[in-house]
Amino acid sequence: MDIELVLDAHAIIAESPTWVAEENAVYWIDVKAPALHRLDLATRVDREWRLASDVGAFALIAGRHEALVALRHGLFRLDLATGALVLEVPPPFDPARHRFNEGACDSTGRFWVGTMFDPMPDVECNPERSGMSSFTLSGGLRPEPDAAELHNGMAWSRDEATFYLSHSQQQAVFAFPYDRVHGSLGSRRAFVTIPAELGLPDGAAVDAAGGYWCALHGSGRLHRYRPDGTLDREIMLPVSQPTMCAFVGADLDMMMVTTASDKLSPRQLAEQPHAGGLFCFRPSVRGIPRHYQLK
Template identity: 35%
Template sequence: MEPQLLLAAQTELGECPVWDADRNTLFFMDIIGQTLHAYDWASGKDRVMPLPALGGALALSRDGRLIAGLQTGIHTIDPLSGAVTFLVDPEPDKPDHRLNEGKCDPQGRFWVGSISILGRFPTGCLYRLEKDGRVTQVLDRISVPNTLAWQPDGQHMLFADSVTKQVWRFRYDAETGAIGERKVFIDTSDYKGMPDGIAVDADGGVWIAEFGGGAVHHYSAQGKLEGTVRVPASQVTSCVFAGPDLDRLVIITTKRLLDDRARQEQPHSGDLFIIEPGISGLPPHLYG
């Protein structure tokens, strides 16, 4: 599969792609650029809206709004006006952190990690925002929260602290949202880079972006490597199933951590690519 250019977004740190079927729109963030992008699938037009702080997490809400993790906490965003409304800050005592990697579970809770903006220190956490607005700390001592997803069996959650190069699988209690036994699901120690964003297909297979390795790796629902898609940009941050039939995989890249020479050698870093993976994805879970 040869990735094709979808959008020359030229983001400094493109992340958090989310497919909105109702609007036929792909949303994503430029974290460093502090912008929210809304790519219209039909017209190919990319609308860019400012954010009040560094971003890092994005999901859809049942009421039609977006829910976002920023440096200043969890907010909702009106996708039409771009208006941002504060909900709660899980870490009011950590101004040197921002929120990173957020997804909703099948029951409508929003999960989001935190990360130090000063370096890869193990000071981050993973939080769960309940539908009533309560926030629970689920994990601590996290350096780079990433690779967050739920398997279709409804009994397991995937998550990685990228610096460990291990994707963990946790036992997941759908009723309470609690996580239990942790096992290594995929060991990525052979990656040149580290595991970043993740997408889940209709067979329960997972597609994991390799940041620093210029690739997206496809694994079975059991964690067996099925194939690799090479991308003409080394800093691959995430991927998402998109399109009316969820049969396209959009891959997002970034310029982050590239020096001037590498930026010249990789002119499409910061752009979005697309492939036809031969399988459809699952629709995103919604908050609320």
Template identity: 30%
Template sequence: MSPATSLPAPEIFVRGHAVVGEGPVIDPRTNELLWVDIPAGVLSRTPLAAGGSATGSADGSADGSADGSAPGSASVVARVGMSLGAVAVRDRGGYVAAVGAGLGVIGAAGDGGPALTVVHPLLPEPDRRMNDAKCDPAGRFWAGSTTLGFPAGGGALHCWDPDGGVRTALRGLDLPNGLGWSPDGSRFYLADSVRRVVLTAPYDPAAGRLGPLRELLRHDRRDGMPDGLCVDEDGCLWIAVWGAGEVRRHDPRGRLLAVLRLPVSQPSSCAFGPDGTLYVTSASDGLRPGAEPLAGSVFALPGTAFRGVAVGTFAG
């Protein structure tokens, strides 16, 4: 097997200190990158990079403009007052969100602002919360949930259908994280971070149903945890490896193809922009103050030869 390719060093896209920056997703309506800080309950946005280093801050302040008017400047879309796992763009305006103990809408059309409305309070237990989420090609919102402390089997995967119904599609997970679909929508991917595995299953995009899960790849305990992920048009997975300071590209069989090394140890997720730029969020959680000055920033690798599979928008 040939060695993995080392990718060029990334640039700083937004200089910040997010506790757990996560859930990067492109808003095609505004050509912006959206991302969250999970425990802070903050949704931020930044115009997509045109190349070059960024000067913004993920807390909404910036060395340049803080109104979201230029690449690298960050503006806060919403502070929801509870944990915020991830959002997706909503066709009817605003965003859908995996938030606190359920699923909701931020900034729905006609509501007068970016306030949060919790539509489905799924988790009555006080020790559970929602985590990463993403829309499938048909506009369903898939979201993981976990139990604080991450006990074995305390997590689940939920699906919010466009008709408004919510179902629990999988139980017995630990910490469901990065989600993705193959270019034709026929295969589903899911990272279960605490178990250090990436799982895959056949997927019926018309019905929104999963087939039997199997393990695609497993990380050694010394080698970090698979966290957020995205899929490129070649069907390869880009996986942020928490604790290893890397994003790794694997082919659909799990073979390692390329490695992007970052100046932080806790990359948390990644997403492709329309021009092939790879955006990577990161976290400062649990680190000694000053140990990693760039922890919690958003990074960008422009000029890649890859294009990401378009992420669905919520059709409900």
């Protein structure tokens, strides 16, 4: 497998690669910098918008030159021309203990966003779960029936009848029946359990054949699972902490992988000089478009 280093970003935690076809660009975040980025694939020029606190997810706002960024202290509108931030809604959790983590839009423009137990440095408390939410401009923030210490792996099947979500700390990926019209989840079922030695199930993507691609944080690999949950392929990466994968390019025939350098030892950083970079390869299968516009 020919894996190309597209951007040697040295990000702390690069996440959420999002292909925007009309711009030939990939938007992505560095959670702990914190910042939103836009990488032009033709020129390899990377633009950065610095943010006020940890960023866990984002969506672009349809019809406006703005993004919604899920920061530790709430959902904010980011003006992409000026960089100004305006609070849209406060967080539904104690930001001293939790932050937003992982988000994705469905085809109707509803933004789903999970949470992570990630206490501030001066806060001591036991791990605890927090809820998932959805958000629309007209309806605001709505609590959803799922709670975890760490939400990840959000993706939909091609027909949008199935929603995938991982509880990373429990090594589990779940599948939910999804009602696109009402934006509601049915009863979840176990989809995949990841052995602990293979790392945490992190960000994900779905291909045109229904395969679920999962970044395994800590073991330097991607797994592709068939729709029945059986393992189909394993791709080894040159760094140990992949965070998310996404299909990019005009034909959605390339896969981009964001990675992290966070918490690596000096020895590990020396062995992985491109940790925190953005990588790309051709997986021999095309993806489905990932929706990114909030409405």
